[in-house]
Structure formats: structure tokens, C-alpha cells
Amino acid sequence: MKKSFYKLGTLAVATALIISGCNKLKDFGSTNDNPAATNAPITSALLTNVETAIGGYACITTPALYCQYYSETQYPDVSCYSANNASPQAPYAGILYDLQNIIINNTDPATMTAAALNGANANQIAIARILKAYIFWTITDRWGDIPYSQALQGISDVDYDTQESIYKDLIKELTESVAQFTTGAAIKGDVTSYAGNISKWKKLANSLRMEMSLRLSKVYPGASDYAATQFKAALADAAGSIATNDDNFTLTYPGGNYRNPFCVMYDGRHDYGLSDVMEALLTSLGGDARATVFGATSSGGATTKGVPYGRERIAYSGWVGIDAWCQANPDYAYVFAPSFRLETSPIYIVKASSILLARAEAADMGWTTETTATLYTAGINASFEQWGLTDPPAAYFTNANVVLGAAGTNLPQIATQEYLAYFPDGVQGWSTWRRTSYPALSPAIDGTNTPKVIPRRYAYGSIDISLTAKGYAEAVGRLTGGDKMNSKIWWDK
Numbered sequence: 001m002k003k004s005f006y007k008l009g010t011l012a013v014a015t016a017l018i019i020s021g022c023n024k025l026k027d028f029g030s031t032n033d034n035p036a037a038t039n040a041p042i043t044s045a046l047l048t049n050v051e052t053a054i055g056g057y058a059c060i061t062t063p064a065l066y067c068q069y070y071s072e073t074q075y076p077d078v079s080c081y082s083a084n085n086a087s088p089q090a091p092y093a094g095i096l097y098d099l100q101n102i103i104i105n106n107t108d109p110a111t112m113t114a115a116a117l118n119g120a121n122a123n124q125i126a127i128a129r130i131l132k133a134y135i136f137w138t139i140t141d142r143w144g145d146i147p148y149s150q151a152l153q154g155i156s157d158v159d160y161d162t163q164e165s166i167y168k169d170l171i172k173e174l175t176e177s178v179a180q181f182t183t184g185a186a187i188k189g190d191v192t193s194y195a196g197n198i199s200k201w202k203k204l205a206n207s208l209r210m211e212m213s214l215r216l217s218k219v220y221p222g223a224s225d226y227a228a229t230q231f232k233a234a235l236a237d238a239a240g241s242i243a244t245n246d247d248n249f250t251l252t253y254p255g256g257n258y259r260n261p262f263c264v265m266y267d268g269r270h271d272y273g274l275s276d277v278m279e280a281l282l283t284s285l286g287g288d289a290r291a292t293v294f295g296a297t298s299s300g301g302a303t304t305k306g307v308p309y310g311r312e313r314i315a316y317s318g319w320v321g322i323d324a325w326c327q328a329n330p331d332y333a334y335v336f337a338p339s340f341r342l343e344t345s346p347i348y349i350v351k352a353s354s355i356l357l358a359r360a361e362a363a364d365m366g367w368t369t370e371t372t373a374t375l376y377t378a379g380i381n382a383s384f385e386q387w388g389l390t391d392p393p394a395a396y397f398t399n400a401n402v403v404l405g406a407a408g409t410n411l412p413q414i415a416t417q418e419y420l421a422y423f424p425d426g427v428q429g430w431s432t433w434r435r436t437s438y439p440a441l442s443p444a445i446d447g448t449n450t451p452k453v454i455p456r457r458y459a460y461g462s463i464d465i466s467l468t469a470k471g472y473a474e475a476v477g478r479l480t481g482g483d484k485m486n487s488k489i490w491w492d493k
Contacts (some may be wrong), residue, residue: 004089004468005089006158041098043105043118043124046098046102046189047187047188056261057134058348058425059424061272062078062458063427065078066079066455067430068275068309069423069429070272070335071272071277073270073322074271076311079444081443081444081455083459083485084458085461086461087460087461087462088139088458089463089464099128099132102125103128106128107121117185119187120184126177126180126201126205127177127201129174129176130173133174133205134350138427143457144457145160145166145475147159147468149165157467157469160472162478163489164219167216167491168226171209171213174234177205181198192249192349193248193251202239202240203239204247204350207234207241207355209231209233210231210358211355215435218492218493228367231362232367232368245351249349252344252345253346260341260345262340262341270326272335273335274295274334274335277309278294285401286396286399288396289384289389290383292389293340295333295334296333296338300338303332305332309444309445311445336424353380354418354428355379356375356376357376357379360373360375361410361415373404376417379421383417383421411438435492441454449486455486456488456489456492457485457488457489460475460483
């Protein structure tokens with residue numbers, strides 16, 4: 001019998017996923033041999049479980065292919081826009097329920113005393129709210145309207161909330177979470193770079209609030225509109241925001257069973273390479289040094305040979321086929337230089353470079369009184385520094401595709417740098433392109449959709465149609481063009 005993951009019981013999934021409490025990433029592998037024997041989840045273990053999974057959200061391949069960070073080297077289905085009917089249900093049954101259980105167990109008088117052994121109740125709840133907001137953000141930006149207000153509550157045929165209402169509630173959640181933090185016992189189970197540091201968690205919440213507000217720039221463009229008002233409030237918050245790489249929200253993998261996703265990508269396979277689109281973009285910026293990080297040959301040698309994007313596997317008139325091309329060009333660029341795809345390499349989830357560039361864009365639009373050029377330079381420098389590179393030379397900033405112009409005219413340059421700063425996070429890179437149309441991307445030459453355009457969203461899955469028929473029908477009714485990959489979500493104007 002099929003079951004909707006949107007409504008699974010709040011404790012059933014959590015107890016099945018229990019892992020013993022730990023403070024360090026090296027303890028990922030410690031598990032409860034009989035998870036069915038415990039009636040109350042260990043909240044620190046739930047937090048660890050969520051955080052070990054969340055690094056993968058910055059590495060989802062489908063949106064990274066849609067925004068042309070990568071190319072497929074053997075089976076070019078996604079990059080040729082084959083039908084994508086992936087259901088958003090899976091995270092509801094897993095990490096979203098883990099976070100819901102952290103909140104429940106730190107709120108219920110019957111369990112909150114035991115939960116407090118893993119950190120102050122209010123702080124555990126605040127962290128869970130921030131992580132829920134981040135995860136829901138990545139889901140709604142892929143599908144559009146999704147189950148939200150009725151999700152995780154045991155409701156069968158859930159409603160699909162409008163993306164507008166979801167965004168406004170996510171921003172509210174982030175705002176309230178900053179105010180919710182308090183003093184008390186240290187947080188256990190936080191295996192990110194923050195390691196329970198409440199000051200840094202507050203900065204993360206404010207930073208996400210700014211990014212979400214900026215995502216709405218086309219529906220609320222004015223300096224006194226909702227998006228700008230929320231952006232400025234987050235920027236002005238006394239807790240601050242991420243402004244240096246020391247405050248980046250990062251997950252470092254311990255290796256073994258918990259390896260960096262790009263190590264896994266090339267573990268006996270070679271299905272992806274850095275796209276020729278990305279290589280050409282980096283070259284157009286005067287030979288951007290990030291090219292040495294974003295791609296290298298299989299053995300680690302320098303190369304600027306990106307894999308042709310969106311090309312058929314099989315040869316036809318004028319094209320040799322992607323298999324044959326890769327075999328003839330063994331020095332093509334893999335995604336990342338080897339030192340950034342080791343088992344223990346970190347994944348940067350939210351970065352100073354992205355936040356500084358978001359502030360630069362807000363200043364250029366007149367949302368704030370900050371100095372666009374200062375923030376723009378700082379954002380680019382932070383991106384280079386994050387990857388272990390020296391700051392770009394002065395000549396870099398005079399390149400025709402980098403240099404800033406008059407106030408209010410700099411979206412092409414700033415959005416292009418945002419796109420580069422988000423690499424390899426395809427959800428954010430794809431969303432930046434959809435919102436701004438920069439950098440200029442062309443549909444796959446061998447695209448199979450009609451009309452041949454870069455996809456704007458994921459279509460819902462067949463399980464959503466059968467198990468949430470009412471909510472699905474209402475959501476599709478709000479989509480201009482229906483449940484198609486080419487239809488635009490609410491903020492995509």
C-alpha cells in the first residue's frame with residue numbers, strides 16, 4: 001500500500017533513524033543496533049543525522065546541470081531536458097521529520113527535560129527551525145507550490161501552499177529563530193563548522209533571510225516593498241550576518257562511509273565533467289583563477305577543456321557523440337580539482353561570498369545605502385579566498401565583463417559573480433539564473449523538450465498525483481502552462 005511521506009507519524013520515522021549522540025563528525029557511523037527499542041528520539045542524534053545529509057543539498061546534480069555548471073559525459077538525459085517528474089516527498093519522510101521531532105521533544109513537557117540534556121531547549125528548537133527553513137527553501141525553489149502548512153502533521157491529502165505564502169513564512173521562521181536563542185547548556189550533535197556556536201547560527205539565519213528576500217526582487221522590486229524591507233531588517237539585525245569565510249556554514253566529511261559527494265561522483269564512474277559553458281565564462285573574465293579549482297583532468301592536471309553541454313550520446317551529422325568526444329579528449333575537466341573532491345573535503349553550504357554579493361546587488365538596486373563597489377570586490381575576494389586562491393589582481397576588476405558601471409546598471413556583472421560564488425550549489429545557481437537571466441545561457445543544442453528551453457522547475461511526481469490529488473490539482477491550477485518543466489514558479493518573472 002502506498003503511503004504519503006507528507007503525513008508519516010512524527011515518531012515512527014525518527015525512531016527508525018536514531019543514531020547515538022555525538023559531537024564529532026567522526027562518530028557518524030555509530031548506530032543504535034535496535035532502533036525500535038527506544039520510544040523517544042535522541043535529539044542530538046537527529047540533528048547529526050540532518051546535518052550529515054544537508055551537505056548533499058548543495059550538490060544536487062539536476063539543477064547544477066540545468067544551470068550548466070556540469071555536463072553529462074555518458075548518459076546526457078538531464079542536460080538534454082528529459083522529463084523530470086521527481087516527487088518532493090522524500091525529505092518529508094527523513095530530515096524534515098527529524099527536525100520536527102527535535103522541535104516536538106524540546107516543546108512537550110513530557111520529553112523536554114530529557115531533550116535538554118542535548119542543549120538548551122530553545123536553542124535546539126531555533127536551530128531546527130533554521131534548518132527546516134533552508135530545506136523547505138530548496139524544495140519550493142525546485143517545484144514551486146508544495147505541502148507546507150499542513151505537512152508533517154499526519155494529514156492525508158495535504159494542501160499545497162502557494163510559494164508566496166511559503167516564502168513569507170520561511171522568512172518569519174528565520175526572524176523568530178534569531179530572537180529565540182538563549183543561554184543555557186551547549187548544543188550537542190552539531191557537526192557543522194558551527195559546532196553549537198549560537199552567534200554563528202544567528203548570522204546564518206540573517207544571511208538566509210537576506211538571500212530569500214533577494215530571491216523575490218522581481219515580484220517586489222521597490223526599495224520600500226516587502227523584499228527590500230525584509231532584506232534591510234536582516235542586514236540591520238544586531239546579531240549580524242556572514243561577512244567573512246570564518247563564518248561560512250560548512251560540513252566537512254570524515255571519510256569512510258561519509259564521503260564528500262564529489263569523491264562519490266568519481267568513485268569508479270565518470271558521468272559528469274565541468275561544462276564548456278563554465279570554462280568559457282571563466283575565460284571571458286580574463287582567465288578567472290577559479291578555473292583551477294572548479295575543474296581539472298582526472299589525474300589533476302590543469303585544463304580548460306570543458307565537456308560540451310547538452311549533446312547527444314550518439315553521433316549524428318555534424319556531431320561525434322558525447323561518448324566519442326570524451327574518449328577522444330581524455331584531458332577534459334572533471335568537476336573540481338582532486339584536492340577538492342577527497343573523501344574528507346568540505347562542502348560550503350552558505351558562504352560569505354554569496355552574502356556579500358547579495359548585499360552588493362541590494363545596494364545597486366537602491367534597497368540599501370551600502371557601497372556597491374566595496375561589497376562587490378569583497379564578495380569576489382571572499383570567493384577566491386574560500387578556494388585557497390589569492391585575491392584577483394587589479395586587472396581582473398577592469399575586465400569588460402567584471403567592471404561596474406553606473407548605479408542601477410550592474411545586475412549582469414553582479415549576478416554573474418553570484419552564479420560563480422554559488423558553485424557547485426546547483427539549486428542556488430539555477431535560481432540565480434532564473435531570477436536574473438545572468439549569465440546568458442542557451443538551451444542545450446540537443447534538448448528534447450518542446451519548446452526547447454532551459455527548464456524552469458521540476459514537475460511533480462506520479463506519487464503526488466495519486467496520493468495528494470486535491471492539493472496537486474490546486475497547485476497545478478495556479479501554474480501558467482500546467483505541471484510542466486517549462487512553467488515558471490511564482491517568483492520567476
